[in-house]
Amino acid sequence: MKLLLVDGNSFIYKAFYAIRGLSNRAGLPTNAIYGFRNILEKCHNAIEPDGIVVVFDAPGPTFRHESYPQYKAQRQKAPEDLISQIPWIHRLVEAQGLKRLCIEGFEADDVIGTITCQAQDAGYREVYIATSDKDLGQLLTKPGVFLYDTSKERILDAAAFHDKMGVTPAQVIDYLALVGDASDNIPGVKGIGPKSAQKLLEQYGTLDNIYAHVDEISGAVGKRLQEFRDDAFLSRRLLELHTSVPLDDSDFRPGVPNVPELYEIYSELGFQGLRDKLNYQVDAPPAAAVATDIDVRIADTAEAFAELLHEAATAAVIAIDTETTSEHAVEADLVGISIAIGEQAWYVPIDHAHTDTHRNMPTADVQKLITALDRSDLLLVGQNIKYDLIVLQRHDMALPQPRLFDTMIASYLLDANRRSHGLDQLAVEFLSHEMIAFKDVVPKGSTFRDVDIPTAARYAGEDAAITLALYNLFAPRIEQEYHELFHAIEMPLVRVLCHMEMLGIAVDREMLGNLHESFTRRLHELEEKIYELAGEAFNINSPKQLATLLFEKMGIPPVKKTKTGYSTDVSVLEALAPQYEIANVLTQYRMVSKLLSTYVNALSELINPWTGRIHTSFNQTVANTGRLSSSDPNLQNIPIRTEEGREVRKAFVPAPGFCFVAADYSQIELRIAAHLSGDESMLKSFAEEKDIHAQTADAIFGSSEPNYRRMAKAVNFGILYGISAFKLSRDLGMTPKEGQALIDSYFLRYPGVKAYIDHQIAFAREHGYAQTLYGRRRYLPDINSRNRNIREAAERNAVNMPIQGTSADIIKIAMNRIHQQLAPYQARMLLQIHDELLFEVPFEQAEPFSAFLQEQMESAAQLKVRLTVTVSSGNNWNDVH
């Protein structure tokens, strides 16, 4: 087994200076990326390793800076043209399926040294180090270690190295301690160059021995040695590798190249030749993906089950998947459980309809299995594990103990942009494995219960096995870059969301029934009126028919176009309203129709027959910024702005004996903007706890009277979203020129905000992503797009995502902390609506709980401005606002 360690940093520099004048059409320099890729390929082809790691320096200080503050001080900062290429190089390495290491506090050399020392234990007989720096020569003292010299394309062992350098590998550090290294600011002994150093080491062997005999050394050399003794020893200390860098990963086998990603990278960089060589059709699945059978044991005999129990009780990492009768966890019946441990997958049949060849395991046995899994020293892995936890808990098989690892959420953190984090897609992309299709196993009209047990085992076992394989792939990256976010925020939140979804929220059926009636009646009235004004009947719900009527039959001049015809949206109807009565009626019709179909009717149908409550599903991996989303039904967009809409809200009620307590962060996104930008005026406004929009109005208009406040509010929101003069002016009914003037005066009064926006865009351009205060990232591949619209959209994301995402991070932290401390209260968390939490609490606890809630939410993050939370209680969801 051969292991190849690539010293990424040395090659980035080498490539950058070796090739000149390469850039893509957007003007991004690409010379280092191109050169680096070639070097990487060259090493790989020359060595043909079984494992490969590409190691980079981590940004920020290292332990060397502590012992020697001037360390690398004189080294010039890397040129801007090089820095902008680094994120692309990292992305390219990952897309190639190679392990990329970058350990905070250590340099690439230390990491390479550490892995070299551990390689033999990991089963590698030969270690090849590809580098253009000579200090790694010191590692050649170990047997089975070689250097690869890319420029000469040859492998150096200790003897060859000695020939080339004139010193043995064991002497490299001492040699460099004498000679020094200007680029790393290793001082060395001034006045001693390579020749003297070689001669001294040949004669005395080591630096220590040289100094032991320093009195014997005559002339200038001796004098210099005496004079710079401290520098020599300090230099050596700096050169010594730290060979116990903490690494939590020893699997260096390369994965499969991510061809679509490579295609995208090469396209973006303008590497036409490389792209064409990929032989990849856009949107076609990679040809490499194959369906391979996974060995699954059916645990329905006493022996097999006993063995499974033993494994389940002792393994450290286990993947689990449940098979059920419904995709909705709150109403699904458990049919079977699959488990993957190490290389083995298991299937436990529980409630299959056909048992001719195998048997269903009795509940008591399944309980034993769950008990074996319910221990705090287990890492329980699952794909969308919230689903499995809910199903199991509903079958009296709660698993409160294990630490969790959700591969779907891991995929989301690693790249939120991914179109799907579904197991099928991840298997194809990361493992080149084509999964058995659910619809092939469960034909339409049947459920998993009807599937025969051997087929079920193949399907379910594959799910668990692939999930475990994805865990093996994702875990190192998660631990390295998203440890806190994953383990301190997202995984604990899974358990909170389980509780919320299982509990659901009550609605007043009767009230919904009444609303249905009154809205339906009103809709008919409006419909009649529209037909009358139109002079004919037509389908008002069809924008197409409506446009034909308004702009052709009635001859009303069109206001705005969509890509398929004339627009009839609310802004158009609003513009027509003063002149045409029908526009007014249509607006009302649209509102009532929306309330009826999307809310009143849909909500009634989603009341769970068993609990009598509505159980939404909170999705943790949909929103690109880190927000949650809610579906089936979406309870995050229940109306609040119009009177009629609030009627729907009133239908949400607490359980008998309980009241609602709601808490919402006031202006959290603007506060975060103030924190992130550090703008003094904005910070001051919040410090004074005054109306922020009025303050802004005062700042840019010199007055905070209502109309100015309204415009200031629009500007404040515009800032959060990446404003454009055009849209702002249209919203405020002014000319684009006036809109621009408004933005200009805003930035004049809030220069810190302007600087922040510019910085966010520059950061994204440089790193290829935007990030929140807690390190959540969103990659922005379009940030350098040549298409201005696409590029500007990415720039707005670069500004907005850190703000919206930090807000999402903070409320998630608050949810976790509150959940953990709920025990003294009988309060239940029901909903999260981005900056608001809704609870139901026994009446008598409303007050103490409200105080607790406010304190917890306000202290969830310590920013440069206070977070303030408004709490209120009431007997329906409308009452709490």
Next chain:
DNA sequence: GCATTGACGTAC
């Protein structure tokens, strides 16, 4: 017949 797309509107 079922799936996808577009227009629209609700929330934060």
Next chain:
DNA sequence: GACGTACGTCAATGCA
């Protein structure tokens, strides 16, 4: 085209 993030409904269109 033209300010961010979602989800759901309906009609029209696309595909078998």
